[in-house]
Amino acid sequence: MRKRLLTWFSENARDLPWRRDHSPYRVWISEIMCQQTQVATVLPYFERFLSTYPTIRDLANADENQLMRMWEGLGYYRRARSLHASAKKMAAEHEGEFPDSFEDVLALPGIGRYTAGAILSISRNEAFPILEGNTQRVFSRWIGLTTPPTEKIAQTRLWELSDKMLPRKKAGDRTNGPAGFNQAAMELGALICSPKAPKCDVCPVATMCHANQLGLQAEIPGKISKVQYESRTEIAVVISQAEKYLVRTIPEGVRFAGMIDFPRAGPPEAEDVIGMESWLAEHLGGDVTIGMRLKTIKHAVTRYRMTLHIHLADLAGPNAGDNSDEEHGPLPEPWRWASIDELADMPMSVTGRKIVRLLDRPQRSLFSEI
DNA sequence: AATCCGGGGTA
DNA sequence: TACCCAGGATT
Numbered sequence: 398m399r400k401r402l403l404t405w406f407s408e409n410a411r412d413l414p415w416r417r418d419h420s421p422y423r424v425w426i427s428e429i430m431c432q433q434t435q436v437a438t439v440l441p442y443f444e445r446f447l448s449t450y451p452t453i454r455d456l457a458n459a460d461e462n463q464l465m466r467m468w469e470g471l472g473y474y475r476r477a478r479s480l481h482a483s484a485k486k487m488a489a490e491h492e493g494e495f496p497d498s499f500e501d502v503l504a505l506p507g508i509g510r511y512t513a514g515a516i517l518s519i520s521r522n523e524a525f526p527i528l529e530g531n532t533q534r535v536f537s538r539w540i541g542l543t544t545p546p547t548e549k550i551a552q553t554r555l556w557e558l559s560d561k562m563l564p565r566k567k568a569g570d571r572t573n574g575p576a577g578f579n580q581a582a583m584e585l586g587a588l589i590c591s592p593k594a595p596k597c598d599v600c601p602v603a604t605m606c607h608a609n610q611l612g613l614q615a616e617i618p619g620k621i622s623k624v625q626y627e628s629r630t631e632i633a634v635v636i637s638q639a640e641k642y643l644v645r646t647i648p649e650g651v652r653f654a655g656m657i658d659f660p661r662a663g664p665p666e667a668e669d670v671i672g673m674e675s676w677l678a679e680h681l682g683g684d685v686t687i688g689m690r691l692k693t694i695k696h697a698v699t700r701y702r703m704t705l706h707i708h709l710a711d712l713a714g715p716n717a718g719d720n721s722d723e724e725h726g727p728l729p730e731p732w733r734w735a736s737i738d739e740l741a742d743m744p745m746s747v748t749g750r751k752i753v754r755l756l757d758r759p760q761r762s763l764f765s766e767i
Numbered sequence: 768a769a770t771c772c773g774g775g776g777t778a
Numbered sequence: 779t780a781c782c783c784a785g786g787a788t789t
Contacts, residue, residue, distance in 0.1 A: 431784040438775060438783085472774030475787085509786050519784095529784050549768080583784055592782060593778075622769095624780075652773055697779095698773045747774070 398539070398602050399562060399578065405601035406581030407572050409588065411436075414443055416580070421495035421520040422453055425483075428512045428519075429476050436587070442471055454493045456484035465655055465744030472698075474744075478655060479507025499525060510556075518575040522567050526559035527579045528552075531586025537618040538590060541607030545619035628702045631663030632673045633752060634687060634710040641734035642756065643681075643712065644743070648731065657735070657743040659752055660710075670708070677710070682729055684713045691755060696748050705748055707755065 410416070413436065415427035426446060430439040446467055450456040456464075459481060468477035483505040487493060495516075496502050502513040514525035528536075533546040536558050544551040559582075566574045589596045595614050597603045608617045636643040643660060647653040660677055667673040670687050677685040688709040696703045728734070735743065740753050 428784060433772090433783055433785055434774075435776060435783050470774065473772055473785090474774095475772065476785090479786085507786065511785065515784065527784080530782075531784065547768085580784090587784085626779090652771090696773090698775090699771085701773060703773085 398605050399564065401601040402581050402585060403573050403577055406577060406584055410580070410584055411588075414440070414447075415519070419520050419576075421516060423447065424516050424520040425495060426480070428515050429480055429507060430471065432476060432512070433473060434471060438471070442467070452493070453484050453487050453495065456480065457488040457493070459484075461655060462657075462742070462744055466742060469744055469750065470747065474653065474656065476507055479505075482506045483508070495520075499523075515579065518579045520576075522571050522574045522576045524563055524565045524567065524575040526556060526563050527583075528556050528559050529583070531583040531590075532559060534592065534618050535582055535586045535590045538595075538608035538614060539602065539606050541611060541613065541617065543613070543617055543619050545621050547621050551619075624700050626700055626702055628704070629663055630704045630706070631661055632667055632670065632687075632706045632708060633659045633661040633748075634673065634677070634685070634708050635659060635691065635752065635756065636685070636710045636712045637756075638712070638734065641736050642740065643728075643732060644735050644740070645733065646731045653746050653749075655744070656749070657740070657745050658749050661705075673708075680729075681712070681732060686711045686713070694748060694751055696751075698747070703748070707752055 413427075415423045427439065427443055430443055430446075449463075449467060450459055461478075461481065464481055465474065465477055468474055471477075486505060487495060491501070496505070499513055499517060502508060502516060503510065508516075511527050511529050514527045515529075517523040517525050518527065533555055536542070536555050537546055537551070540554075540558065542551060542554065546552065546555060562578065562582075563575055564573060564578050571577055585600070585602075589600045593615075597606070597609045597614065600606070600609070603609045608614050644657050645660070647656050647658055649655070660681070662673055662676045667676045674685055674687055677683075688711060691707045691709060694703075694705045694707065696705060737753070737757055740756075745753065
């Protein structure tokens with residue numbers, strides 16, 4: 398199994414940017430970006446990220462807003478915040494270098510057993526096993542494990558197998574060492590041993606595969622429980638004055654933490670337009686009157702099916718006017734006014750960015766499709 | 768063990 | 779629509 402797999406990998410491996418130059422820093426960034434994200438999606442983000450932050454210290458010194466802006470569209474934004482925190486930790490505790498020991502790598506935020514093993518094996522050819530979506534599927538089929546890989550007993554067996562299969566050879570040939578094996582197993586899962594319709598006819602290890610021999614490819618890995626989708630309706634409002642728009646930084650500990658967003662709320666805080674006006678009065682302090690609807694956006698993300706109503710609104714009362722105008726008093730934290738140019742550089746969710754595009758191209762978007 | 772995270776690609 | 783993606787952290 399091992400030799401055939403490694404031979405196949407040496408002849409079929411994709412030419413990925415973190416394989417050509419496999420420094421720990423580059424492999425680390427690639428692994429974080431690839432968490433729950435397909436390789437093809439990651440590629441343009443990876444190149445841009447590495448040119449903006451060529452070293453660990455560059456990342457440690459990065460502006461948080463710019464960093465989040467670089468991540469916009471990749472999702473799971475906590476990954477970017479964990480990257481930043483990790484880089485700062487390396488600058489402070491590891492002289493700006495990627496840590497040496499498995500324990501120190503595992504102690505970094507956003508890095509679990511899989512990612513620590515992947516980084517150290519791929520970058521330094523160290524013999525740590527890995528287990529993720531691809532290898533769960535490859536190994537489960539190989540040994541005919543019908544237990545869903547989410548169950549603890551399956552996890553234990555699969556990690557044991559990943560460790561048992563791993564070549565210990567470190568010196569010399571990376572392709573035949575731990576780096577090669579771990580990547581080969583993942584690559585097989587990505588290119589051949591796919592979730593649906595695996596290409597067993599061209600699989601290098603098909604003759605040794607339990608699932609292939611028994612025709613159980615469709616039953617292995619065992620099915621995990623279905624996703625419970627949830628419909629959700631939210632309201633966002635556009636409040637403008639002097640060609641600036643009212644936005645805020647999302648506080649820590651909630652979705653979109655650290656990103657910029659328009660006033661937005663949904664059930665149970667704001668069930669409808671009236672509820673949204675109450676929400677605005679409470680959070681903003683001024684009298685807000687919600688006006689016409691600009692557009693309704695449907696957005697499917699993770700398990701949510703969101704309908705977002707975007708309304709124009711007017712702000713009156715003590716907080717109207719520029720936030721530097723002391724006669725009117727400043728806007729309460731974390732609210733602020735931002736121009737279109739400023740919004741362009743701020744990190745936003747996908748739906749937040751769609752609102753900006755509505756405002757940026759009013760002649761085409763604002764009054765159509767309403 | 769389940770849920771959250773709030774993006775995207777594919778059949 | 780359903781399912782998956784080089785998962786980790788939290789509860």
